Amino acid sequence: MPTSEPSTIRDLPMSAGQPSTVGEAPMPSGEPNPIHEALTQAISEHKVILFMKGTPEAPACGFSARTVAALQALDVPFAAVDILPDPRIRQELSAISNWPTIPQLFANGELVGGCDIVTEMYESGELSEALQ
Amino acid sequence: MPSPDEIKQRIEAAIPGAQAEVEDYAGGGDHFRATVTAEAFAGRSRIEQHRLVYEIFGKEIGGPIHALSLKTQTPQKTPTQ
Numbered sequence: 324m325p326t327s328e329p330s331t332i333r334d335l336p337m338s339a340g341q342p343s344t345v346g347e348a349p350m351p352s353g354e355p356n357p358i359h360e361a362l363t364q365a366i367s368e369h370k371v372i373l374f375m376k377g378t379p380e381a382p383a384c385g386f387s388a389r390t391v392a393a394l395q396a397l398d399v400p401f402a403a404v405d406i407l408p409d410p411r412i413r414q415e416l417s418a419i420s421n422w423p424t425i426p427q428l429f430a431n432g433e434l435v436g437g438c439d440i441v442t443e444m445y446e447s448g449e450l451s452e453a454l455q
Numbered sequence: 456m457p458s459p460d461e462i463k464q465r466i467e468a469a470i471p472g473a474q475a476e477v478e479d480y481a482g483g484g485d486h487f488r489a490t491v492t493a494e495a496f497a498g499r500s501r502i503e504q505h506r507l508v509y510e511i512f513g514k515e516i517g518g519p520i521h522a523l524s525l526k527t528q529t530p531q532k533t534p535t536q
Contacts, residue, residue, distance in 0.1 A: 352479070386522065423513075436502055439526065440502065
């Protein structure tokens with residue numbers, strides 16, 4: 324384990340080491356897992372947090388872009404984490420959320436949904452309530 | 456590479472009574488959109504409904520199935536609110 328593992332949300336997207344192959348075996352359980360811990364901490368510390376491909380300014384995927392657009396249309400402040408720099412972020416995130424795809428929107432520590440659910444909730448007017 | 460028809464059949468086989476419509480909306484064989492109607496969704500949150508479908512494909516989601524956009528509903532009504 325490198326000693327420079329990310330420990331804060333700010334470090335997460337910046338910590339791109341050598342990206343390993345997507346789909347590699349997860350880390351052995353039972354060992355301290357800094358990415359897992361940083362993710363759970365970020366989810367608990369931010370009222371609304373979006374894990375996405377790219378950034379809100381430059382989304383790298385149409386689904387992420389659509390989810391950002393829904394949040395921006397509601398003028399909801401949110402933290403955003405780019406999962407692309409290190410494939411382990413996505414792996415650990417999906418392990419935490421039991422949700423396979425990106426983006427993933429969390430509010431008050433709970434998974435709200437991915438692009439489809441967020442879009443549906445935006446269109447039905449439920450989203451702003453869910454993000455209170 | 457799964458076909459829309461294969462995805463439809465797997466959803467319908469895995470969720471009793473489900474009816475699925477699946478399209479390859481980008482035409483590239485890896486971005487799919489599915490509307491799934493099933494009584495099994497009744498009483499479940501949207502997240503739980505989508506998980507039921509995602510679980511059928513496991514690690515294929517994000518792999519050979521790059522995207523599976525979902526709309527889930529129960530038979531009586533329009534998409535679950």
